[in-house]
Amino acid sequence: MKLLRFGNPGAERPGLLDVQGVVRDLSGVVADIAGDTLSPAVLDQLRAIDPATLPAVEQPGRLGPCVAGVGKxxxxxxxxxxxxxxxxxxxxxxxxxxxxxxxxxxxxxxxxxxxxxxxxxxxxxxxxxxxxxxxxxxxxxxxxxxxxxxxxxxxxxxxxxxxxxxxxxxxxxxxxxxxxxxxxxxxxxxxxxxxxxxxxxxxxxxxxxxxxxxxxxxxxxxxxxxxxxxxxxxxxxxxxxxxxxxxxxxxxxxxxxxxxxxxxxxxxxxxxxxxxxxxxx
Incomplete structure (x- = not known):
C-alpha cells in the first residue's frame, strides 16, 4: 500500500496510490497520514478498502511530505x-x-x-x-x-x-x-x-x-x-x-x-x- 499527501503546504490531504497509479482521496477515512493513522490496526483497515470506492483525484498537483506531524x-x-x-x-x-x-x-x-x-x-x-x-x-x-x-x-x-x-x-x-x-x-x-x-x-x-x-x-x-x-x-x-x-x-x-x-x-x-x-x- 502506498500512502501519500497532496495539496499546498499546510493544507495537504491524505491519499492512496492505487495499482493503476491513480491518487485516491482518503480524507473521508482518515484525517492525515500521521501518528495513530500509522498503527497496525488502522493500516489493516485501509488495506481492506477497495481503492475504487474512494474518490479519484484527477489533478493532485503538489505532493507533500508523505508523513505529517513528525515528532522526531x-x-x-x-x-x-x-x-x-x-x-x-x-x-x-x-x-x-x-x-x-x-x-x-x-x-x-x-x-x-x-x-x-x-x-x-x-x-x-x-x-x-x-x-x-x-x-x-x-x-x-x-x-x-x-x-x-x-x-x-x-x-x-x-x-x-x-x-x-x-x-x-x-x-x-x-x-x-x-x-x-x-x-x-x-x-x-x-x-x-x-x-x-x-x-x-x-x-x-x-x-x-x-x-x-x-x-x-x-x-x-x-x-x-x-x-x-x-x-x-x-x-x-x-x-x-x-x-x-x-x-x-x-x-x-x-x-x-x-x-x-x-x-x-x-x-x-x-x-x-x-x-x-x-x-x-
Whole structure:
C-alpha cells in the first residue's frame, strides 16, 4: 500500500496510490497520514478498502511530505561501508546518530533552498522509515514489527556548516528544505526486505550515486531497536538510515550544488524525487 499527501503546504490531504497509479482521496477515512493513522490496526483497515470506492483525484498537483506531524527526525551517519570509505572514515562500532530539525521536512519535489553563506551544499539519497507503534527498549523483532513503512529521503547537507563550523553535525543538516520525504510511504509488507533495494541520485542528469541498501551496515530493525535504548519512539517518528557512496564531499575534485541545479533521486519500490536548488530569500 502506498500512502501519500497532496495539496499546498499546510493544507495537504491524505491519499492512496492505487495499482493503476491513480491518487485516491482518503480524507473521508482518515484525517492525515500521521501518528495513530500509522498503527497496525488502522493500516489493516485501509488495506481492506477497495481503492475504487474512494474518490479519484484527477489533478493532485503538489505532493507533500508523505508523513505529517513528525515528532522526531533521527538520522544515522556513516552507515554504508562504501560511503564511509569514500570520506576517509571507518564504520563505527555502534551507529552514529544525529537529529534533523522537523522544520527541514518538505515535499519530494519542493525546491531545495541554498542557505545564506552556503559554499558546500551536498546530496545524499537515503532509505527512511516511519514508526507506527510506541517503541521503548525494544528487541529487534519488536522493532521490526513497529516499522509502518519506508520512503525516500534526501538528506541534504551543507558540509561547511557541518564540518567546519564546530560542534555537532546538526548545523549542516537541519536547514529549511533539507529533508524532502516521499513521494509516498510504502507499507512494510509491500517493501519486503529493505536491505535489497537499488538506489540512485543524479545532478543535472549526471549520475553520482548508484548504490544499494545491500551496503548498509546497520539495518532498519536493528537501528530502531538500538535507538530505543536511548529514547522512546512514538507513531509518526522517522529514522533515515544513511547513504551509499557518491556524495559530492567524497569526489575528487569535490562537487557541490548551486542555485539552478536539478537533483533527481530514487529508491527501488519507493518512487522518485526531483528538486531544483534555489537561493535563500
Amino acid at each position: 527526525f533521527v538520522c544515522i551517519g556513516l552507515n554504508y561501508s562504501d560511503h564511509a570509505a569514500e570520506t576517509g572514515a571507518t564504520v563505527p562500532p555502534e551507529p552514529v546518530a544525529f537529529m534533523k530539525a522537523t522544520s527541514a521536512i518538505c515535499g519530494p519535489n519542493d525546491p531545495v533552498i541554498k542557505p545564506r553563506g552556503s559554499t558546500k551544499l551536498d546530496w545524499e539519497v537515503e532509505l527512511a522509515f516511519v514508526v507506527g507503534s510506541h517503541v521503548s527498549y525494544a528487541d529487534e523483532d519488536t522493532a521490526r514489527a513497529a516499522i509502518a513503512g519506508y520512503f525516500v529521503c534526501h538528506d541534504v547537507s551543507e558540509r561547511a556548516f557541518q564540518i567546519e563550523r564546530h560542534g555537532q553535525w546538526m548545523k549542516g543538516k537541519g536547514c529549511d528544505s533539507f529533508g524532502p520525504i516521499g513521494p509516498w510511504l510504502v507499507t512494510a509488507d509491500e517493501v519486503g526486505d529493505p536491505g535489497e533495494l537499488a538506489m540512485w541520485l543524479e545532478v543535472n542528469g549526471k549520475r553520482y550515486q548508484d548504490g544499494s541498501t545491500r551496503t548498509m551496515v546497520y539495518k532498519p530493525a536493528f537501528l530502531l531497536s538500538y535507538m530505543s535504548q536511548f529514547m522512546s519512539f512514538q507513531p509518526g517518528d522517522i529514522i533515515t538510515t544513511g547513504t551509499p557512496a557518491g556524495v559530492g564531499l567524497g569526489l575528487n575534485p569535490q562537487v557541490f550544488l548551486d542555485v539552478g541545479d536539478v537533483v533527481e533521486l530514487g529508491i527501488e519500490k519507493l518512487g522518485t524525487q526531483r528538486q531544483v536548488v534555489v537561493a535563500a530569500p
